[in-house]
Amino acid sequence: MSAREFNFDGLVGPSHNYAGLSFGNVASFSNVKSASNPKLAALQGLAKMRALASRGFGQALLPPQDRPNFRLLRSIGFTGTDAEVLAKAAKESPVILACAYSASPMWTANAATVSPSADSADGRTHFTAANLNNKLHRAFEHEQSARALRAIFKDEKHFAVHDALPGTPAFGDEGAANHTRLCKDHGSSGVEMFVYGRTEFDASAPAPKKYPARQTLEASQAVARLHGLSAGRTVYIQQNPDVIDQGVFHNDVIAVGNANALFYHEQAFADEAGALDQLRRALAGVDADLSPIRVDTARVPVADAVASYLFNSQLLSKADGKMALVIPQECQEVASVAAYLDGLVAGGSAIDELIHFDLRQSMRNGGGPACLRLRVALTDAEAAAMHQGVVMTEALYHTLVAWVEKHYRDRLDPADLADPQLAIEVHNALEELSRILGLPGLYDF
Template sequence: MNAREFNFDGLVGPSHNYAGLSFGNVASFNNVRSAANPRQAALQGLAKMRELAARGFAQAVMPPQGRPNFRLLRRLGFSGSDADVLAHAYREAPVILACAYSAAPMWTANAATVSPSADSHDGRVHFTAANLNNKLHRSEEHVQATRTLRAIFHDGSHFMVHDPLPPVPAFGDEGAANHTRFASSYGAAGVEFFVYGRVEFDPAAPSPKKYPARQTLEASQAVARLHGLDPARTVFAAQNPDVIDQGVFHNDVIAVGNGNVLFYHDQAFFDEAETIEALRRSLGGVGAELQAVRVASGQVPVADAVASYLFNSQLLSKPDGRMALVVPHECRENAAVSRYLAGLVAGGGPIDELVEFDLRQSMRNGGGPACLRLRVVLTDDQAAAMHQGVIMTEALYAQLVAWVERHYRDRVEPKDLADPQLAIECAAALEELTRILGLPGLYDL
């Protein structure tokens, strides 16, 4: 069956800021409380979307979430007018105010886990919004994420958007950042690969000692059941707890896959040999052969992989059957990574091209190219059935750039989160965005 992979990139919101809320995300923590540039961040993301769409890749936009989250602030005891709520929160609990203003929804790899119709029991595309319950600032994203997914993928004959898993530690779910799909082609039956960092009901299972493991085995298994996946074509693997403690908070910081290719670091998995063998067996069952591109620690140490976000890249299939690797500028600036990539594209393997983008604003907040996008495989009929207003075109790009220029500040500091005018500006921007994208009522502000 003919199918394409659409990348839904998160559109950076007008309150983009560096709060450093994500313990375990080294880049985020390193830039805590520095000044951010929302306008530049949004334009950098839009430039990436436009370029990939112009190259023929299917590209769409995921709208930002409403900020600040007044519902969260009021639930936590801050009352009065909106201005009063902001002032009280800034004075009494500035970290909670920062959580209510979190920029993290821009990383749509965490919005949901997606299984295409070729893999599901009922022939529909399945989505499960991630509960993200490990961090306060992300724990309510699923409310708007579910609402947005249901607005875009509204046709129940083609799509099923599930509620998130229960928001308890046993079912910690971080979405597609810990999920990869392999297949001989996008429309063929594939193998779905779930990577977890912790096992709730087995205290003897390996787990990190310094940083939290955010994805549980139990959550991954529940998503696989909800999506009606074939157990013979579903692989679960433990992330290496030692690399979690080195800042690899999601699997997509240490590995990325596409088609039948897995590009990964030799320290990515707790049992590398068994993980690769399990993928080979499962892919063999659907008539495909795994191509594992292994990066040794001697070539690129984990610290360099984390600093450059080498693996938080996009692998995109080109018409000639080879693949392009979408990387941030930081990969060129890191000597070990730059040297490795030069050899990679010249080495005759499946990856023969680098596509580089300036995503500095996102990178400083802890997310690279892979964090910014949610991958959704759609047949032609499914692509026609989804909401068309979010598909990236030259016309939409021009509209969104003009919208950003009208509404976004070029500087946001921590003290600005107490400014009620920023909240007013954000609400006005999102109200106009719903008209641009043709999604009235998208927000419950």
């Protein structure tokens, strides 16, 4: 059965800010407490969505989450009116206020893990909201993520949306950022690759020493069970602990796959040869051959890959059978990466086109093109069954640009998070957005 891949990009919210909350994410940490530009961030993201949609790629969006998270603030003892809660949090614990205002839901690669109907036992597309329990500022996201996914994919004949796994360290789950699907084509059965950083119940297993491993093997196995995946077409691969300690906090910062191609760094996996062997054997079962594209450390050091977010790119199938690599502008500014990409496109690989975007507002907060999108392969019937109001069109693009221009600030300083007017502005903006997208009741204000 034929299917098309849709990329659901996170629409950047009106309170986009740089709080530097993500230990292990070098870009996020290096820009802590800088002034941000929410309006520019949203417009950069919308420009990317529009450009890809105009090229014929399946493009949709996931709406931003409500901020600040008053449920978090009230659950830990801040009381009174909304303005009083903000004032108390700003005085007593500014870092917790920053957590409540986190901009991280824009990175929808962490919203959920997705398995298309061609892979699941019941023939439905399955979503499991990621618990993101490694970080306080993200640990509450799964509630609204599941709510939004159920609003968009509400037809239970075609879709199943699962709640997040238990919020304990044993089931640390970061969603699609550590999950890749390889296949002959999007409509046929594929191989689902789960990359994990550590094993909870094996103390002897290797693990990073400096930065946390956010995805566990146990979480990956649980998601595969929930989705009804075939054991023979499911592969579990450990991320290289040393590369996590170099700032590669998710697999999608060091590897990206699409169709039968795997674009990855030499140091991505704990056992490179073993990982490739597992994938080749599994893909043989779905009549596909693995096409690995390996980037050697000698050509692109890990530090350069992290600085440029070379692998946090989108690898998209084109109508002519070739692939385009969607990269941030930073890839052209890191000499080793720019030189490598010039050779890659000219060298006859499956990737024959580079598409550049200026996503600096997102990049400064630690997320590139791949972080901004959740991949969902849908048949024609499934695409028709999902909510159409989130599918990017030229008309929707212009409507959303006008909405951003109306509601977003062009500068947000860390001190602004204590301003009760900002919370009111966000609330008003999201109320209007829910009407624009045709999703009444999306937010639990």
